Amino acid sequence: MKKLIGAMLACLLAGGLMAAETPDFNTDTGGLKSERGITDLGSEDNPAPLKNFRKDGDAYARQYMHQPPMIPHDTRNYEVDSKVNKCLACHSFKNAAAMKAPKISPTHFETRDGVTLGEVSPRRYFCLQCHVPQVDAKPLVDNTFKPVESLN
Ligand code: HEC
Ligand code: HEC
Known part of the structure; x- marks a missing residue:
């Protein structure tokens, strides 16, 4: 019995210690840095200034198969x-x-179960979920991505 009470006490103690170590997620980023800088999670960061999208232009080359093409105009x-x-x-x-615009492809009519509808499928309705306009801006992070050769 003494052993059991001892074990229970140890558990309670460990639980207490763990609770004390739980970080405050509102202020502690756990050492992670994001594009928000060091602004803690509980407060709003200053929004980045709006960039100027080009009004119109030729389509952008695609970088890999099944890439949603990028938008070559202002939205x-x-x-x-x-x-x-x-x-x-x-x-x-x-x-x-x-x-005189390219039309959406037949995949935009397919539901996730592979049924082809007579109108745009709900999962392809919010276009900007996948397609995004571009600006000529400095990359936020370095990367070494190379487009698929056969596409360019
Ligand atoms: C006033 C007509 C018009 C509207 C509205 C419009 N587009 Fe476009 N879009 C075009 C034209 C025309 C092109 C062909 C390239 C060009 O001339 O800019 C194009 C090109 C594109 C392309 C590139 C396709 C490819 O194969 O490379 C995408 C993606 C696109 N638009 C998405 C959108 C999305 C998403 C919206 C809504 C937020 C939108 N467009 C609204 C006219 C329009
Ligand atoms: C879930 C992601 C997704 C959404 C949402 C989406 N698209 Fe697409 N779109 C794609 C992908 C992936 C491709 C390229 C492959 C394909 O045709 O499926 C594409 C291709 C296109 C093309 C080029 C078609 C071609 O034949 O080359 C146009 C134009 C386009 N989409 C416009 C739109 C518009 C307008 C909407 C909103 C009504 C929309 N897309 C919503 C993923 C999406």
């Missing part, structure tokens, strides 16, 4: 919500030719 004020999708005003099958 400011293009509304996408449950009622309107400005992107589809130019990129839908119906409007693309008249708008």
Whole structure:
């Protein structure tokens, strides 16, 4: 019995010690640095200034198979919500030719179960989840990525 009580006490003690060591996640980043700098997680950082996207241009080369192509034009004020999708005003099958825009590919009609719908699949509705415009800016981090040779 004495042994058992001893073991229980030890457990309680260890639990207490662990609780004391739990970091405060609001202020302690655990030594990790992010693009937010040293601003603690509980406060807002100053937003980076808006960059100037180019108004229009040729399509960007793709870097790897199945890459969502990058957007070669400005997207400011293009509304996408449950009622309107400005992107589809130019990129839908119906409007693309008249708008001289490339049309979305058939994959955009497929559900995750592989069923092809008659309209854009919900998982491809929010275009900017995958497609992003570009700016000529200094890279935030170095990287050594090289595009797939057969594509460029
Ligand atoms: C006013 C018409 C118009 C609207 C609205 C529009 N686009 Fe475009 N988009 C184009 C045209 C035209 C091109 C072809 C390249 C060019 O001329 O800029 C293009 C090119 C693209 C490409 C490159 C395709 C490729 O094969 O490289 C992507 C991706 C794209 N747009 C996504 C979007 C998204 C996402 C939105 C909504 C946020 C959007 N576009 C809204 C007209 C439009
Ligand atoms: C879940 C990611 C995802 C979303 C969301 C998405 N796309 Fe794409 N898109 C892709 C990928 C990946 C490709 C290239 C491969 C392919 O065609 O599936 C692509 C290709 C394209 C192309 C080039 C088509 C071609 O034939 O080369 C256009 C234009 C485009 N998307 C526009 C859009 C628009 C407009 C929306 C919103 C209605 C949208 N995409 C939503 C991933 C996405």
